[in-house]
Amino acid sequence: MDKLIGKYEIKLVEPECAPGSARYGAQVTLETDISPVFPYLNTLMKNAWYDHENHVLILREPEQAYALRPHEIRIGRVNDYSQAQRLATEIVGRVDAAWQERNSITPLYTQRKLPGVMDIFKLLPKTNCKLCGYATCLAFAADLRAGKVTPDQCPPLSSENREKVLQLFSGD
Ligand code: SF4
The missing domain is CATH 3.30.310 (TATA-Binding Protein)
Known part of the structure; x- marks a missing residue:
């Protein structure tokens, strides 16, 4: 194999x-x-x-x-x-x-850009409540962009904004 x-x-x-x-x-x-x-x-x-x-x-x-x-x-x-x-x-x-x-499989080399940290941050509650384990929403946004966490690790995030965050990554 x-x-x-x-x-x-x-x-x-x-x-x-x-x-x-x-x-x-x-x-x-x-x-x-x-x-x-x-x-x-x-x-x-x-x-x-x-x-x-x-x-x-x-x-x-x-x-x-x-x-x-x-x-x-x-x-x-x-x-x-x-x-x-x-x-x-x-x-x-x-x-x-x-x-x-x-x-x-036809390989796809097209570079797809990640959304900016600030674009993600704008959709977070921005309360720095620390429920995600991060000290700030900005730090969480940076690791979300890097694929280290997922939006559902921010408990106060509304389902509407969770979808918007996912859309940033889907490129739709
Ligand atoms: S749980 Fe959400 S609102 Fe609270 S600090 Fe983390 S990212 Fe910000």
Whole structure:
């Protein structure tokens, strides 16, 4: 089987802007450079955000976000190590499946720009209530843009604005 990803290590990480918040993401460190698969994932995933020049691919899904870089996959939100393991196995499987199917996929190199931090920030409640574990809404907006957190990690965010945030990423 033509697998792209070999060995990897998983560790829980706290948001850089919110140490001690007891909220975690997961960092999957990869032995292999997975950037060759990014243009294929970009074709397959409508919700992918791809920066070909900087080798970053962000997958934003309703309940989860993944940021893929050459030797790393960041998973936005996990409760514990066993969930991190399960999600890591799942995303590694998806990456490998895209790699195995690459001969039947037209790669898409188009660079899609991420929305600006301030565009995201404007839609947040801007109360700095810290319920997300971040000290400020601006710090949360920056990590949301980077695929480290998802909009539903801001409890006071209205469903209307949550949709608007997701629309910023969908490019619709
Ligand atoms: S939970 Fe939402 S409103 Fe509160 S600080 Fe975080 S981003 Fe701002």
